[in-house]
Amino acid sequence: MRPAPTWWVLGAGALGRLFAIRLTTTLSLHLIGRRPDDSPLRYHAPSGEIHDVDVARTTLATLALHTHARPALVVLATKSHATLSAVEELAAHIDPQTPLLSLQNGFSIQPRLADIWAGPVLCASTTEGAYVEGNAGVVHAGTGTTWVGDIENTWPALARDCVYWLNLAGLSAYHDDAIVQRLWHKLAINAAINPLVARYRIRNGQLRDRPFRRMVDTVIDEIGPLLEGEGVTPPPAGWHTLVWEVIAAMANNRASMLQDVLAGRPTEREAILRPLLTAAERQRCAAPTLETLYHDTPS
Ligand SMILES: NC(=O)c1ccc[n+]([C@@H]2O[C@H](COP(=O)([O-])OP(=O)(O)OC[C@H]3O[C@@H](n4cnc5c(N)ncnc54)[C@H](OP(=O)(O)O)[C@@H]3O)[C@@H](O)[C@H]2O)c1
Structure with missing residues (x-):
């Protein structure tokens, strides 16, 4: 040894x-x-x-x-x-x-x-x-x-x-x-789940219910093309499957961003959403859903 x-x-x-x-x-x-x-x-x-x-x-x-x-x-x-x-x-x-x-x-x-x-x-x-x-x-x-x-x-x-x-x-x-690819994939998952569960104070699994399911899909629809525009390879089964599989596996969990909001602690909003907004600016793409999530999430 x-x-x-x-x-x-x-x-x-x-x-x-x-x-x-x-x-x-x-x-x-x-x-x-x-x-x-x-x-x-x-x-x-x-x-x-x-x-x-x-x-x-x-x-x-x-x-x-x-x-x-x-x-x-x-x-x-x-x-x-x-x-x-x-x-x-x-x-x-x-x-x-x-x-x-x-x-x-x-x-x-x-x-x-x-x-x-x-x-x-x-x-x-x-x-x-x-x-x-x-x-x-x-x-x-x-x-x-x-x-x-x-x-x-x-x-x-x-x-x-x-x-x-x-x-x-x-x-x-x-x-x-290729750790950068993996970090971006994890960021995509966190961006699709954490701000929404923190805003609505729900467990991850509740995202599968109406009206949240559509909100998650709309966020993923914005994230996927942005990340691909940054040179990130899409996951083999696609962005939607990547996120929904994590939601199913972690259905009972309370995301850390929700715990931070409930405890009045700063959130990791900047680390998770800011890189996507910066990518949108760089690519001159509109990202209205991500903008709204950013503004609705306490820093
Ligand atoms: N927890 C998870 O399951 C998990 C999973 C994957 C990734 N992560 C990532 O791992 C990182 C840490 O997460 P966490 O859940 O462990 O956070 P956490 O429970 O909030 O722990 C962070 C710790 O850092 C301490 N700290 C802050 N500034 C410090 C300083 N200047 N010197 C020494 N200690 C300092 C904090 O102390 P105070 O309490 O005094 O502020 C706190 O104890 C985050 O970026 C998170 O996204 C976490």
Whole structure:
């Protein structure tokens, strides 16, 4: 087995806790939050079992005082809109060439990180599903798959190394040399589902009912041509099937954007809808449904 590296996970929310719980079993792991906390993380498995897991939980300031071990990779598990400022804080504490792994949804923060960060920026697209419970709990709502690559496909060996450690930790992960395509596909799904369920405060499965079904189809009719205009290959069974299959599989779920709206937290509207509106401007296409969704979704 390869010598275990040190990784940091920045952002102790749902996905950060989930990845930290897994990764702490196989490598030297620090979960970095905004508040110090030394209680174990409580993991609610998809099976319903509950385990308390000891994870080194810290803040950037504490870490700087107490450890000189610099990370071989930092997993970014903040929301898209919080990521740039989190990386600015992080930069003071790590080597500028340190690889980053972005877990963010949408396609907004990934190219910006690739522009500003001197080291490699890997991007992940994950179908793992998790939400926080209290200060130390995480509910693993659904087991999924994580694909890792980088925008220009410059770092395939690094991406495969990252995938090796994720798999060793029990997360199902693959290298994807076309990660940008996969991120756009996920963005299409999120754009067709999240703003509508957040606006109407419904579970995903209710989108299959009237009057929502038609609204979803109208959004997909706008998204598909826009993405193809950006050079994104359509999914084999088409955009409608891609979205409707996810709605059926996640029928009982409350999308994260709905949870954010209900809790009065900022949403990932910019990361999910803004890239589509920018594509529409670039292609000089009207996107009236997406414009309306953007204006109806709190930022
Ligand atoms: N959850 C999922 O199932 C899932 C699945 C696929 C993709 N994603 C993507 O993964 C990303 C994270 O999602 P999430 O659900 O884990 O979000 P989350 O539960 O809101 O967690 C984000 C965490 O980042 C922390 N944070 C913000 N700024 C920070 C900073 N400067 N330093 C340290 N920590 C900071 C937040 O702390 P505070 O609580 O103090 O604000 C919060 O704990 C999102 O882009 C999301 O779209 C999530």
